Amino acid sequence: MQVNQPSNIIDRVIALERELATVRKKVGLSSAVIARGGLTLVDDSYIKVTDSDGVEILYVGPDAEGKQRFVLRREGGATLMYTAGSAQFGRDFWAMTDSTGRIIVSDNAEVGVGLARPWLPLVLYPKFTTHTYSDDPALGETFAYMDIDTRQLSGETTLWEGRASVSHPWVTIEGVWGASVNNPNVTYRLRLDKTEVGSWDASNLEVSRKGRFSVAEFVGRDWVPITLTASASGSGAIACQVLACYCM
Incomplete structure (x- = not known):
């Protein structure tokens, strides 16, 4: 009876391991389960998922500049969610x-x-309540904007008020400002929780947008009081019609 030498068995095991390694490289990892611990990718490695048509659906890894990015796409390749860097502001978003x-x-x-x-x-x-020199409530007139007699103002007077959950670092307001009867001068002030965040003067009647005003210190706060006040000098009436106010 012929007995194989140990060296031959070792050679055959080595050859078999090489063939198995070659097969694994060609086939790849079809499935895996990690029961404990995790998977760590180092040295700018990446994860990429493609669909059956070869369209990239998910990418996690470095971009062309070497910064780590996340991109999730819809079926067909349209972007759904991503992270990116702002060259203008130097922050990721x-x-x-x-x-x-x-x-x-x-x-x-x-x-x-x-x-x-x-x-x-x-x-x-x-x-x-809007009521100027020329108003007669009995006539039921319709006006293009709200205004108020300066005699109804007691120093700086709150004309608009609200509450908000502040989610953005800026606020802007658009409306009708300035004199509506005669030529009084008026100053408007926008406040959050009694803190003035912006003000503007107006004499001539105008429709304009004011701001952006910074409200970054209020971000994350709920039920923040917001007031728009006006103070005027001179007789007549002033416009104070808010058209829109936005967190932005």
């Missing part, structure tokens, strides 16, 4: 998009706190 690629939700890379999109309205309610 995350964003969710609709099927056209338009950003619908993102954080703020400029300031580093709060949201950038979507803009959210701040609802303000009037605390006065």
